[in-house]
Amino acid sequence: MADRLQKVMARAGVASRRKSESIIASGRVTVNKKVVTELGTKVKVSDSVEVDGLPIGKERKVYFLLYKPRRIISSASDEKKRKTVVDFFEGIPERIYPVGRLDYDTSGLILLTNDGELDNRLTHPKYEVEKTYVAKVEGIPTNDELKQLRLGIKINGKKTSPAKTNVLETDPKKKTSVVQLTIHEGKNHEVKNLFKAIKHPVQKLKRESYAFLNLRGLQSGEFRPLKKYEVEKLYEITDNKHK
Ligand code: URA
Numbered sequence: 001m002a003d004r005l006q007k008v009m010a011r012a013g014v015a016s017r018r019k020s021e022s023i024i025a026s027g028r029v030t031v032n033k034k035v036v037t038e039l040g041t042k043v044k045v046s047d048s049v050e051v052d053g054l055p056i057g058k059e060r061k062v063y064f065l066l067y068k069p070r071r072i073i074s075s076a077s078d079e080k081k082r083k084t085v086v087d088f089f090e091g092i093p094e095r096i097y098p099v100g101r102l103d104y105d106t107s108g109l110i111l112l113t114n115d116g117e118l119d120n121r122l123t124h125p126k127y128e129v130e131k132t133y134v135a136k137v138e139g140i141p142t143n144d145e146l147k148q149l150r151l152g153i154k155i156n157g158k159k160t161s162p163a164k165t166n167v168l169e170t171d172p173k174k175k176t177s178v179v180q181l182t183i184h185e186g187k188n189h190e191v192k193n194l195f196k197a198i199k200h201p202v203q204k205l206k207r208e209s210y211a212f213l214n215l216r217g218l219q220s221g222e223f224r225p226l227k228k229y230e231v232e233k234l235y236e237i238t239d240n241k242h243k
Contacts, residue, residue, distance in 0.1 A: 002042035005029065008049060010116035012057035015097060017120050028052050061115045062094045063226035067218040068110045074102045085110060088223060099123060100186055108133070108207030109215050111226075118231070121238035123186060129211040129237060132182045133191050136204040140170045140177050145198040149181070153197045160194060161185050176203065211237060 009020035009029070021039050023029060029036055030050045031043055043049060049056050066085055068074060073084045076097045085098050089112065099111040100123045113119060121127050149163045164182040171177070177200070181191060192202045208214060212233060218224060226234075 002044045004039075005031065005036060005041045005043050005049070006039060008043050009051070009056060010120055012049075013059055013061055013114040013116050014051055014056050014095070015119070016116050016123065019097075019119075020116065023051060059094045059114055061113070062092065062096060063111065063113045063115065063118075063231050064089065064092075064096065064223045065213060065218070065226055066110050066112060066223040067215050067220050068102055068107055069220045070105050070107045073104055074098045074100075074110055085112060088221065101188070102207060103189065103192070103205070106205045106207065107220060108205075109210045109213060110207070111210065111213075112223075118234060118238075122234065125186070127238045128184045128186050129234075130182055130184045130209075131186070131207060131211075132180060132209040134168065134206050134208055135179050135181060135191055135195060135202045137177050137179055137195050137200040137202055139175055139200045140172065141167070141179065141198060141200050145200070146179075148198055149194055153194060155193050155197055160190070163194060180208075 005024060006017045006020040009015065009023070010017040014020055015023060024039055024041075025037055027035055027037055028051055031041065031047050033048070033050075066088060068085055073082050075084060076086050078084050086096060089096060094114045096112045096114045097119070099113060099119050102108060102110050111122070122129060146165045146167070149165050152159045152162050161184065166180040167177060168180055169178040181194070183190060183194075187193075191205060195202045213226075213230065
């Protein structure tokens, strides 16, 4: 049986299908020692696929939960040579990468793995899982403003999906509030854009939880491996939506 190259790469844990496509297009992939840039290329189990000269599929799958500090880039590399989330894992030989993104100035929970299939499930817009953030915002949002977030707001012509909101603290003197927000979309700067839209810009942002996972037991900058049942559960919760 032959499968599309990007699917084989994702299954082998190189990257998500979409990321594998850009790796192929950039000429880093060989099939039987020949560079392949065509996205639809079919490969058989007997074909030898290499990325950057390294055979794929040789790595065991690993999964980590990191408490990302502020001022860390959440990509595998940074052209400005700033510290990335992957730099926390220097002793780990597998090629891991972050599942989705947190902004440079956002702290909190981020997963890293070399399992392209799980990455694809968790980050694909169709299968987005629930994420909870705590935002310190300017001003004190009114009930009506928070209701807009709960009903969905038009940003750049598109309506956002409903968010759950919970005001945790208000400081009338400093004119700031701390609001917990749960969303299941993962667009760039989603939380900041939501609060900007109701005229309460975010001053500080932290992701507290991702699906059923949270930061309990970790300090900023620390990580832990996911437990086997947690990985299984992440597969389970994206399973019925995964076709
Ligand atoms: N929403 C944002 O605005 N920033 C993040 O880092 C995550 C979600």
